[in-house]
Every structure is written in C-alpha cells, then in structure tokens.
Amino acid sequence: MKSKTPNPPKFFLDFFRWFCHPDIREDIEGDLLESFNESVKSKGYKKARLLLVWDVLQLFRPGIIRSFSGTYRLNHYGRFKSFFVLTYRHFIKTPLTALIQLFGMTVGLTIFLLVLLWIFQEVGYDKFNKHADRIYRLEISSEHNNNMVGLTTTIATIIKDNIPEVEKTVRLRHWKADQTVLKLDNEQDPDFFRTGEIVYADNDFFEIFSFDFIKGDPKNALKKKNSAVITESLAKNMYGYRSPIGEQISVGKGVNFTITGVIRDVPNFHVDFKMIRSFKTHQTNDTWWYWAHPTYLLINENHDVTELEQKIAAVLRPHFPEGLKDQFTKFDCHLRPLKDIYFSGGEAQEAGYAQHGDYKKVIAYAFIAFFTLLLACINLINLSNAKFLERAKEVGIKRVSGASRSQIFLQFLGETSLLCFISLVLALAFTFHTLQWFNNLMDSKLLISNLLEPSIVTSILIGLVMVCLVSGGFPALYVLSFRPVKVLKGLNVSKGFTLKKLNLVIQFAVTIFLLIGTITVLQQVNYMKNADPGFAREQQVYFSFNGNHLERLATLKETLQANPNILAVSSTEAIPGTYNLADNKPVTIIFNGTEYKLAGTPADDGFVDALGLKVVAGRFFDKAYKADNLIQRSDELSSEPINIVLNESAVRAIGLEEPIGATGKFPNGGIVQVIGIINDYHMNSLENHIPPTFYTWSRAFAVVVRITPFDIPNTVNFMDKQILKLSEHIHSDIQFIDDVYNKQYQKDENFAELMMYFTLLTFVIAGMGLFGVSTFTVKVRVKEIGIRKSMGASAYQIFTLLTKAFIIIVLIAALLAIPVAWMSMDNWLNNYAYRVDLKWWFFVGAGAVALVIVVLTVALRTVKAAKINPALCLRYE
Amino acid sequence: MGEFEEIVLLTVAILHGEAYGVSVRKDIETRLGRKVSVGAMQTALRRMEQKGFLKSEFGEATKERGGKRKRYFTITSFGKKALQEAKDTRLQLWNAIPKVVFE
Numbered sequence: 001m002k003s004k005t006p007n008p009p010k011f012f013l014d015f016f017r018w019f020c021h022p023d024i025r026e027d028i029e030g031d032l033l034e035s036f037n038e039s040v041k042s043k044g045y046k047k048a049r050l051l052l053v054w055d056v057l058q059l060f061r062p063g064i065i066r067s068f069s070g071t072y073r074l075n076h077y078g079r080f081k082s083f084f085v086l087t088y089r090h091f092i093k094t095p096l097t098a099l100i101q102l103f104g105m106t107v108g109l110t111i112f113l114l115v116l117l118w119i120f121q122e123v124g125y126d127k128f129n130k131h132a133d134r135i136y137r138l139e140i141s142s143e144h145n146n147n148m149v150g151l152t153t154t155i156a157t158i159i160k161d162n163i164p165e166v167e168k169t170v171r172l173r174h175w176k177a178d179q180t181v182l183k184l185d186n187e188q189d190p191d192f193f194r195t196g197e198i199v200y201a202d203n204d205f206f207e208i209f210s211f212d213f214i215k216g217d218p219k220n221a222l223k224k225k226n227s228a229v230i231t232e233s234l235a236k237n238m239y240g241y242r243s244p245i246g247e248q249i250s251v252g253k254g255v256n257f258t259i260t261g262v263i264r265d266v267p268n269f270h271v272d273f274k275m276i277r278s279f280k281t282h283q284t285n286d287t288w289w290y291w292a293h294p295t296y297l298l299i300n301e302n303h304d305v306t307e308l309e310q311k312i313a314a315v316l317r318p319h320f321p322e323g324l325k326d327q328f329t330k331f332d333c334h335l336r337p338l339k340d341i342y343f344s345g346g347e348a349q350e351a352g353y354a355q356h357g358d359y360k361k362v363i364a365y366a367f368i369a370f371f372t373l374l375l376a377c378i379n380l381i382n383l384s385n386a387k388f389l390e391r392a393k394e395v396g397i398k399r400v401s402g403a404s405r406s407q408i409f410l411q412f413l414g415e416t417s418l419l420c421f422i423s424l425v426l427a428l429a430f431t432f433h434t435l436q437w438f439n440n441l442m443d444s445k446l447l448i449s450n451l452l453e454p455s456i457v458t459s460i461l462i463g464l465v466m467v468c469l470v471s472g473g474f475p476a477l478y479v480l481s482f483r484p485v486k487v488l489k490g491l492n493v494s495k496g497f498t499l500k501k502l503n504l505v506i507q508f509a510v511t512i513f514l515l516i517g518t519i520t521v522l523q524q525v526n527y528m529k530n531a532d533p534g535f536a537r538e539q540q541v542y543f544s545f546n547g548n549h550l551e552r553l554a555t556l557k558e559t560l561q562a563n564p565n566i567l568a569v570s571s572t573e574a575i576p577g578t579y580n581l582a583d584n585k586p587v588t589i590i591f592n593g594t595e596y597k598l599a600g601t602p603a604d605d606g607f608v609d610a611l612g613l614k615v616v617a618g619r620f621f622d623k624a625y626k627a628d629n630l631i632q633r634s635d636e637l638s639s640e641p642i643n644i645v646l647n648e649s650a651v652r653a654i655g656l657e658e659p660i661g662a663t664g665k666f667p668n669g670g671i672v673q674v675i676g677i678i679n680d681y682h683m684n685s686l687e688n689h690i691p692p693t694f695y696t697w698s699r700a701f702a703v704v705v706r707i708t709p710f711d712i713p714n715t716v717n718f719m720d721k722q723i724l725k726l727s728e729h730i731h732s733d734i735q736f737i738d739d740v741y742n743k744q745y746q747k748d749e750n751f752a753e754l755m756m757y758f759t760l761l762t763f764v765i766a767g768m769g770l771f772g773v774s775t776f777t778v779k780v781r782v783k784e785i786g787i788r789k790s791m792g793a794s795a796y797q798i799f800t801l802l803t804k805a806f807i808i809i810v811l812i813a814a815l816l817a818i819p820v821a822w823m824s825m826d827n828w829l830n831n832y833a834y835r836v837d838l839k840w841w842f843f844v845g846a847g848a849v850a851l852v853i854v855v856l857t858v859a860l861r862t863v864k865a866a867k868i869n870p871a872l873c874l875r876y877e
Numbered sequence: 878m879g880e881f882e883e884i885v886l887l888t889v890a891i892l893h894g895e896a897y898g899v900s901v902r903k904d905i906e907t908r909l910g911r912k913v914s915v916g917a918m919q920t921a922l923r924r925m926e927q928k929g930f931l932k933s934e935f936g937e938a939t940k941e942r943g944g945k946r947k948r949y950f951t952i953t954s955f956g957k958k959a960l961q962e963a964k965d966t967r968l969q970l971w972n973a974i975p976k977v978v979f980e
Contacts, residue, residue, distance in 0.1 A: 028919055030938070030945030031898030037941040038899075058916035063923060 006040050008033060009049050012056045020059070021066040028059070079407075086394075087415045094387060097775075100768045101383050102423055105471070107761050108376025109420075109427035112463060114438050115369035117431075117446045120456055122357045125268045125342035130210045131298055134167075136305070136335035138295045138312070139348050142328045147336075147348035149294045154286040155316060156202075156295045162315045165308055168298040170208050173200040173282050174271060174353035175733070183238060184248040184256065193238050193249075196274030200282035208298045209269070215245050216261025222278040229261035234274045257281075267445035270342050270354045288321050294353060297335070309333045360831075361751070368758050371510050373463070375762050377471040378503045379769035384416055384475035385500060386776035395479055396487035409476045416472030424464055441750050474499070500773060501809060507766040508813035508850055514759040515846040516821040521752040523836045524829060527686075529745055531834065534681025535576060536612025539567075539709055540737040541716065542575045543723060544702045553703075557606070559722050560705060565715040567706045568609035574601045575702055576611070576683050577741035589672060589694070591654050591664040598650055599693045602700040604629075608678060610704045618660040618676030620645055621697045628675075630698045641673035642696065648680045650692035685744040686834035704737070767857050770806070774858045778802065778865040785865055786873040798866035803858050810854045814847040821846075878930075883963055884909070885921045886930055890952045890960070897936065897947040898922075922950060930956030 016032070017025060032055060039048040091098040126132060138155070139147040156169040175198040182192055206218040213221075214232055221229050228249070235244045244259045251257065257277065283290075299308065313333040320328055336344065345356030388395075398408060432448050439446055450456060478499070557569045587600040605621045605628070607613070621628040621643070628643045641663060651659050662674045672694075680690045707715045716734055723734075778785075785798055793801075822838060829835040878886070888904050889896040901922075902913050925931045936947040952960075 024919070024923060024948075026945050027935070027948035028898060028915075030942035030947060031915070033943040033945065034899050034939075034941050035902075055915040058914040059919060061916045061920060063920035064916060 006045050008036050008052055012053050016056045019065050083411050083414055087418060097383055097387055097772055100772055101380055101419055104379040104765045104768055105376045105420055105423035106426040107765060108373045109423050110430040111372045112369050113427055113431045115365050116459055117450055118442060118444055119362055119366060121268055121446055122362050126270055126338050132338050134299055135208060135338040136297050137341060138297055139334040139336055141332040143330050147334060149348050149350045150292040151295045152288050152291055153283055153293055154288055157286050158316060158319050159312060165300050165303050166297045167300055168204045168208055170202045170205045170296050171279055171293045173293055182250040184250055197272050199271060199273040199276045200279050201276050202279045208296060212264040214262045214264055215243055221261040225278060225280040226257050227260040227278045228257040229263060229276045230259060231263055231265045231274050233265050235262045272355055288324060305335050309335050372762055375507050375510055375765050377467055378507050379765050380471035381474045382500050382503050382769050383772040385478050386772060388475050388479050392482050392487040395482050396484040399484040405480055409480055412476035412479045413472040417468040420468045441754055504809045505813045507769060508810050509817040511762045511766045512814050512817040512846050512850050513821045514762055516842055517825060518755040518759045519842045520825045521755050525748045525752050527836045531686060534679055537738045539707050540704060541734050542702055542704045542737055543734045556722060563718055565708045565710060568606045569705050570604050570606035570610035571700045571703050572603045572607055573700045573702050574683055576737055577744050588667055589664045596654050599691045601693055601695050602698040603695040604697050610706045613681060614679040616677040616679055620676050628697050630696055641671040643675045644672045645676045645678055645695040646674055647678055647693045649690050650694060651677055653692040687832045689833040767853055770857045774861045778861050782873045785868060786870040789870040795866040799862050802862040806854050806858050810851050818843050878959060878963060882921050882925060886956060886960060889950050896950045929953060930959055
C-alpha cells in the first residue's frame, strides 16, 4: 500500500533545518513541503524529490544561512570571541603598558632563542655523523708526551693491517692558515682565491664521517694525488652556480689540483675546513717521521674500548724503529670517542687543529638566558597584576553573573598567553635580524633554519608553555583572589602588593648580579690584555717549518738575518699564543737528589733577541760555545754536560741558591748544567700559570723573526720569497705574533661584550617593569596624595614618600645579590692563574647604578604626582 | 533595487494579500515564463523586508505544508513609493529616447 503522504528526502530537509536561520525556517520549510507535494502529483515522486534537493541547495546561500555565533546553540564561541574583544580593547586602552609588556617579553624570548640555538649547536657538535658512536681518535702517551694526537703516518697503516676490529682509518693533516690559489678555468684572466683552512685526508674520510656530497663521488673523491673536495660556500665563491667538478686550481710552481667533489658546509664538525685534499698529495710513503697527523678509527660494533687500546699498543710496540724505541719505553694508547672531542679542550696535545667548546660557558649562557626570561616573566606578572586590578569590577560582575572560577582563570591566563605568543612571533623576527650579529660575537655559525629542527621546536614550545603558565598563571590567580562583593562595592583591593615587591626584589637582584659580573669580566679582560707579557709583543712574525727541510734551516736563517729590516731570527716552537707548555708532559730532571718536573722547550741562540726576553743571570745560548748546540754537537763533546737555561719559575721551584753552574741529571744518566736564567714570560693567555721551564738548543719546527717597524710589507714579502725558495711544496704561513697572541683573548672579550648587552637589556626590562609598577602605585594612591597635599605636605615630602619604598627594594636586592655575586665571580676568576682582585667598588658601583636608575625611573611618575593639584584629584567622590 | 527584486516586489503587489513563498514563485514562473530559484527569491524577499519595502505576517498552516505556517508578504507604502520611483525613472528614460531610434 502506498503511503498517503509521500516522504520528502529526509537528509536534505534536515540539512536545511540545520543551516537555515531560525527566524525564517518555519515558513520556508512549509513552502518547500507544499511545492514538493504539488510536484509529486504533477511530476511524480522521483522528480519531486530531485526538485526539493535542488531547492535546498539553492537556499544554501548567505541571507538564508544562520550566523554561527549568538544563537541558542550551546557552544563557547561567543565567550571566546568576547575574550579576544576584551583583550584587544584593554590593549588599546593602555597602549603604553601593553607595549612595555610586549617589548619586555620579546627581548626575553629573543635572548632565549639565540642562546637556545647556540646551546644546541655546541652540544650537537659531531653528532651529525651516522657512525659517531664507533669513531674514535687515537692518542698516544709516552714519557715526554701525554695524549699526543699528532701521529706519524705509519701508525694508521699498521693498525689497519693488523687489527680486524678496526674497520677503517683516516689520517688528517690540518693547515690553520689559508692559502691563495689560482683558478685555471680561464687562461686569459685567471682569478686568485683564498681557500680558508685546508685539511689533507685519506680517501676513507667520507666513509667514516657523514658529509653530504652535492656533487662528485664520495667513494673515490680523495683517491688520486692532487685531488681536492671543496665546501659548497667556497664552490659558490669560486665558480658561482657552475659545477666545479673537474676544474683545475693551481697553488703555484706547477702544482695543480683537480676538484673532485663539493660537500655541503657543516657548521658543527670539530675540524674547520673549506678544502680537503687527498692525503697522497701531502705524503705518499708512510714514515716514522713527522708526528702531526690526527688519526681516527672506525671500529666494529660491540668492542670493549679498553681492550682494544691495549691491543693497539701491543701491536704497535714491535714496529717502532730503533731510533724511536728508547723514546717510547713507556707507551700507552688511548681511544677518545668522537663525541667527547669537542668538550675535551686541553686534555690532549692537538696543536690547535680542533675546535673546542666549553661546558662551563654553555652552563653560564644557559643561566643568563634563563634569568633574562625570568625577568621578562616577572615583568609581565607585575604589569599584568597592576592592569588587572583595574578590571576588578569586570571580574566581580562576571562572578556574580555565574562565571566559574576556572572560566575567569582561563580568560586571564589566555590574555597573557596571547601576549606571550605575539612576543614569540616578534622574537622570531628579532632573532632573524640579530643572528648575524650574534654569530660574529660568539664566533659561531648558527643558521635561522636551525630553528626548524624538531628538538629545537620542542624546546621552544616547552619554553613558551612555561612562560605562559608562569607569567599568565600568577596574575590570573591574583584576579581570582578578588572578592566579588567587595569589588562591586568599590572597595580597594590592593592586596598582592607584597608579591609585586618580591618580584621587584628578584628583578633587581638579578640585574645587580649581572652588572657586577660584567664589571668583573671587563676588568679581568682588560687586565689580561694590558698586562706585560714579559716579551716584546710587536713586530714579531712566525712561520712553521716542514721537518723535511731542517738541514736547510741554517741557510734560511742566515739569508734572513742579512736583511737590514730583520733584527733577529730564532728557530723555536715556543711561539707565544700557539704553543701550550702546560700541554707537554714535563721532563724529569734530578737536582740535588730530588726529582723536578720541568717543561722542555727547544730554542737557539737567537731566541732571547727574537722574542725580546731578558737574561736575568748567566748567559743564553751562544755560537761561541760549541757545547750549547745539541743539533751540531760533535761526538767528542758527548761526555760534556748538556747546557740548559732555566726560567725564573724553574729556579724558584727547584730552590737553587746558586743556579749558574748548578748541575742536575736526567733519570737516564745524562748530565745537565745550568748556564743562565731568563725572565718569566707569558707564552700563553694569563689564564695559565707560567710553568717551570728549561730550554735546550735543539730541533724546532717553527721560526720566530723580529723585524723593524719600517716597511713591514716588504720585509714580509722578502721572507715569503726566501721560504718558498727552499722547496716548492712548502707553505708560507707567516703570521704576526701579536695577532695570534691577542686571539687568545677574543673569546673572553666576546663574553664580556655579550654580558654587557645582556645586562643592558635586563636593566631595560627591569626599568620598564618598575615604570609600570610606579605608574600603578601613583594611580592607586592619588587620593591619598591629594589629601596629604591639602593637609600641607610639600611636593618634596610626597616625592620621598613615594620613592622610599622603591629605594628599600633596591637595597634589599643589592644585599641579596652582592654575596652571591662575590662568591660566583671569585669562583670564575679562579679559572685564571693571573686574575684581578674583587674590589669593593665593583659592588658599590653596581648597587649605585641600580639605585640611580630606580630613582630616575620612579621620578618620571612621582614628580608628576607630587606636583599634582589636590583639587583635581579630590574632585570626584 | 535590482531587476529581480523589482519583479518580486511587483508580484507581491499583484497577488495582493495572497503572496507567500510558493504563490510568488509560481506567479513569476507562469506570468514571465522564467525559472526562479527558491534561494534567490527567498533572499530577495527577506532583504526587501529588511529594507522596509515589505512586511510579513504568519498565516494558516495546512496539512500539505507539514503543519508549517505560511508567511504572507504585503507591500508597504514605502515599497509602493520605491516601485513608483523605479517606474518613473524608466519612463523618463523611455521618453528621452529620440523617435528616430525606433523608426
């Protein structure tokens, strides 16, 4: 039986009922049904349904569709919308406070982001290597040398051939100095380029370390002699967007390199380089000469490292040639995990080829970032509290109308969170613009794209949530403490002022602490830079010298000395700023039956003149005394004692009363005789002690030259030519000693500069917060001020009344900050062997600066308040 | 006032007291022989009601309407004035056409 009333399509009818505006729903629905029934009769059921569907779809248009807010449907859209509207209106109403809040938080977050990027880079060094867990660096210790990293080329070959646990080995040779090369792609107009630092490496380099090849074949890139792989940045510099593969470059005198690969720049590999050349270019045959090659091993999984160390030592020992065996009677191997290398600065003798980080610095920066962010949060809390107090009535009305506590909490939390979120967006923009500056200051290579790394994104989000919870949560809780009845009666609710005071104390304590820190760091850096190092720092250059050409050194020295602009030439390795005596395993010498450990340094007759040292007693090495020169000592003199020179520290350490002529002996029986004493000088940064040292006239692989201040470029040019004359394979890497020496303090200087900026910013943040709070205080107390004035108080009295509270806050902050600062700065200074003393004025000065800033900031508001006309503020009651 | 609105308004006037959704649509379709979309028509009706050309009241509910009431539209005096103006404007323009054009 057919149904009496045919069914219209239910789904579409429901759809219509859902979207249609309720005011017009009834009659249109009626119209639809009427037409449907009519067309069922005239056109049939199926067609009628289709027509209705078509009608409904045509009705789905603006004018018919209901709006999605403000209906009786139970959602929260309306409430959320009103939150945003309220937030926006309050921003507009108090733009200054809102801007101060935004700015403070933006600064805090920017510093947080920059430091976060930096910390992640520091901690992530070398971790990009896929096999990072299995890569170890071989270090060898003998009697004279501890954890020597520079090895001879044979060692890697022996290990590879004899120890199956070692999968692959790679030997490096690193040149700190860059080189000028000639591009040979255009014969008419060849271009010169500076290469940046250069590394020579075995072909397995790219098998062990995971570098991204953009072009070229990683398996064979370094197989042939005279092939080179360059980084993307160097490739862009030299060839633009052209493929450099197969291009030739020349380093002069017919030595041409072929470029076989381009790799992506890696900012966090512990060896810095722009160009890698095949190891065969550097040395074709393995030798036992020339200890200068850091060697890395890729070992199989699951091998006990200690066992392997012993095995390597056992395998190597019988291979040592006769001449070396007696130098390596004690002999240990150590495998240092790749991941530990970056933070192991100073533990091994590396001759400066590796870059190092400092855990202490990472922690220090993390603290600074944390405190800046904390200050920004406190600032936000203070200002929000002040602002929200004015909205007590709004809260009262809401509570009375039935808003729950959690709804109000969420509203105010949300308001501050929105602000934090906007600050984060601004901070990202700031970070983008300040990253270059920050990189220069930190000597780092951070990229803005690092911000997209998942671990960093997570940290930022966690940071943001914490900031929102802290700086939004406290004010929201404060708002909840308002009692609706009191508030609506118009009673004052200036509770929570203690929290505000506490916050101010924390802010200023941190600021004063940072200021004391900055003063101390600046003092220490200045002291180190300006202290007399004990040697003449100017007009000295040095270059390193290939061991294969030692026999020609004497000729070179003579040629150089013939130049009137060259004052003195000395072959020594004790180059200030490069050679760390403290790294050397001390040599034992027995004086008067007691063993003393002294640092041994090779020098020659020109040493004192070249470095500008003073002979305190006795004499220095001299050509006239044949016994001095150990390199050319004839056999008939072998029974004579070895002549040595001590420095003052050594004399003090040994306690020699008559040092000149005193004799001692090596544990193997060799006799030494002291012929002179030279003054102590700071070969390294003042961070280190001057070790007790003895000098012998022996082989050295570097030359120091002291020149006159006249026509320096020509003199250097002359030296360049003379060095290149020795051999076509030699590098000329002449550097000025004061440059190298001052570079030691670069990091300390950068640290000081950064501290200065951080301190300045925290002052700005704290000052702005204080400004906000004082504005608020004045506003709350304006009637009180009016009454006091009408009772006869002077403007000055009002001013002191309002300012006193803030001065007390600063004093309390200073009292808290000073002892902490004293302890931590004393602790920091103890890292330095030669340090400034903490003086009272560091502390008083910092406190005074804080006080002046506070009084000036507060005065901006209080002076105005003190001058107020009482009639104006008492008019409305 | 658009052309379609004018037609709807005129139809409401023609139907005089009998104008509701279905009747207006049917009248336009039969009289002018053009298809009318319910959506366009309903929007026009509501918009003109907002402008004050029309006013509306609920009428009776019938069985074939599923128990839903009709909404009857009537033209207001403001609506009449608007129609008159529209007509005058046209006439004015018609009169301004030189006779030559139609020759």
